[in-house]
Amino acid sequence: MHNAPLSLTFSDAQILTPDGLMAGDLSISEGFIGRSCGRRINADGYLILPGIIDLHGDGFEHHMAPRRGAQSEPTQGLRAVEAELAANGITTAMLAQFFSWEGGMRGPDSAETLIRAVADHDAGTDLHIQLRLEVAVSDLFDRASALIDAARIRYVVLNDHLPHRALAAGKRPPRLTGQALKSGRSPEAHLAMLQDLHKSMPRAIAALAELTSDLTAKGVRLGSHDDRTSEDRARFRALGADICEFPETLKAAETARAAGEPIIMGAPNVVRGGSHDKKIAAADLIAKDWVDALVSDYHYPSLHRAALKLWQDGLPLQQAWGLVSSGPARVMGWDDRGHLSPGLRADLVLMHAQTRRIEGVLCHGRVTHLSGELAARMVG
Known part of the structure; x- marks a missing residue:
């Protein structure tokens, strides 16, 4: 209690x-x-x-599984997550949980385990789930839909982490062995699965349109992750995903902004002074007043640090802190915080x-x- x-x-x-x-x-x-x-x-x-309102954070994964294959008891893991959230000023947190072919902590079983644990947990912090749905797993869409309904998940983000370029060229994708070990598959079995998913993408996209139509009718907010081109943004918009999360290029962000769609960027990007993998700098978009919310991404302390850095660099505090408080609330339509x-x-x-x-x-x-x-x- x-x-x-x-x-x-x-x-x-x-x-x-x-x-x-x-x-x-x-x-x-x-x-x-x-x-x-x-x-x-x-x-x-x-x-x-x-x-602070965090709409996308996967830093909880470390507490739930401190090492590969060494998962902690869910309740104990959540207590550690809450302690870190609170120490960093986060009062509302969306745990960004994958529902993916990647397996391990990112597989459907782990998603269901986490959601049960959050439902049973007497949380001090206001905890929510953001489901990160891999668009290729069409065989699991019914399972995902049932989970979204049962857990009353209000925010689903569409991801596509398949290495399409390598698979289309018949090449072995990078980091294959590490991914296979995390998923509990052999590298050969993992590669065969990736090839099957890549080949069945047209069927998956058709099934995805039916799923997203059902979700939006139920009031679930949809976003897309890592849009790279204007075409990416338009394709996901057509599916009802009107939140642009972590656009990788100025063009993708510009397309979202022109359509009046919320743009979410990572706070670690601000703290580091740029993207760790050479994508667009969040500060550049903030300077254009294009960013609606900053999120923790993989590092909870970065939220307050990013706001303070922006303040120190000349942005009024009410605007800088608004990126981690009033902005996220506005994106989700929360008028009580x-x-x-x-x-x-x-x-x-x-x-x-x-x-x-x-x-x-x-x-x-x-x-x-x-x-x-x-x-x-x-x-x-």
Whole structure:
């Protein structure tokens, strides 16, 4: 059982508003931002920011399977995931779980195991599932659809990680042996499976159109991953995928922007100063005001670090932090979070103004992380 929602007032803080940081008090009661009540906590020297909303993070995989073939007990793994999320200011997290031919942690069995574990887990952080559906696995679409319905998954991303170029040329794809070991197949069996999937792509795309039509009718948001060309974006748009996640080129991003479609980029790209594999730099798109949300991708700490880096580089804090709070909320149509306004969820990040360390995190008014001087003030 988690602690009860707090009723208190943080006084003399710097509070992030749509117009920037403003000195003042912020009160919470019964899980929501509201009128002054409860005891007063001196928050002088702290920034109070909206809780971070992460729409795509697969850093949880390390906690669920610390080594290849060594999967942890799901509940223990989720506890470790939550601790890392909270320490990094994340109050709403979508665990980006594959439903793929890749097997192992990315196979259908693992997807079902994770979803059961999240459903049974008494989470302090608001946990959701983003299902990353490989478009080639048409034989598994019925299973995927049943899982989406049962788990009430609201965000599905379409992926195509098949090495089509190598397969079309009759070549052995790169990293084949490593992939085979992760999936529990021999390299020969894995290659044969990839060749079969590549050959059956026309049938898979036809089946995918039927599946996505059904999903969009049920209100599931669809996105596409790693669009490289305008044609990629148009093809996925035709399938109902109106979120452009990690476009690889300026042209793909420009096509999405012209259509008014949300663009999601990775926070590690911002922190590193560019893509680790020489794709488009997220900062270039942010400078054009084309990015709606930053996500953790493979590294949870990068979310707050990216926002702070953008602020340091000259972007107003309300815009920089908005990329990890109000922007993601807007993409998903969540109007109960993302801002610090009366009546909204008390999802808060308390950051030491000088050290920029996150010392306190509240999700729906409940403490999920507390450290440093702030802990002494609140406990004392």
